[in-house]
Amino acid sequence: MLDNIEIKNLNHLGIIAGIIDEIGIVEIVNEQLGTDSKEIISPGVIIKAIILNGLGFLSRPLYLFQQFFEDKPTDHLLGKGVLPEHLNDDQIGGVMDKCYSYGISELFLLIALAGVKKYQINLDYSHLDSSSFSVHGEYKNL
Numbered sequence: 001m002l003d004n005i006e007i008k009n010l011n012h013l014g015i016i017a018g019i020i021d022e023i024g025i026v027e028i029v030n031e032q033l034g035t036d037s038k039e040i041i042s043p044g045v046i047i048k049a050i051i052l053n054g055l056g057f058l059s060r061p062l063y064l065f066q067q068f069f070e071d072k073p074t075d076h077l078l079g080k081g082v083l084p085e086h087l088n089d090d091q092i093g094g095v096m097d098k099c100y101s102y103g104i105s106e107l108f109l110l111i112a113l114a115g116v117k118k119y120q121i122n123l124d125y126s127h128l129d130s131s132s133f134s135v136h137g138e139y140k141n142l
Contacts, residue, residue: 008073013052017077020048023115032107033098040086045078046095049087052077062089 020026026044033043053068060068069077069084099107116123 008076009071010073010076011056013056013072013077016052016055017048020051023111023118025051025111025114028110028114029107032110033095033102039091041078041082041091043095043098045082046087046092047099049078050092050095062092065089065092 026042026048029044029047030042035042035044049065049069053065056068058068066084066087069087072084074082074084115121
């Protein structure tokens, strides 16, 4: 009876996956970048996997991306039928190219606005951290 038990690590990624689903990031990305019926997984699911990987506190080359998901419940995190081997560097690179062609800032803005709407964030006030600005180079004394 215990032979059928398989243990997977969910850690904090379940919460993050839930927030991604609540905001509708997968749907936004798919709508903006388009989907292809020949692809096993959509660009939105790839972006979701990139976010989860990025919040997994790992820094690995792209060709090792799928290793991150080998001990994770990909069915639960990314959707039924999604396997770690679907998250290969060719798939990810293709979606990254599509994001770049579309416009990273434009796509981020759509996702950020969806989060603002979902969580009813008040935009009456904003803050700009100017301490991160820097200037380099020589300047003529006038």
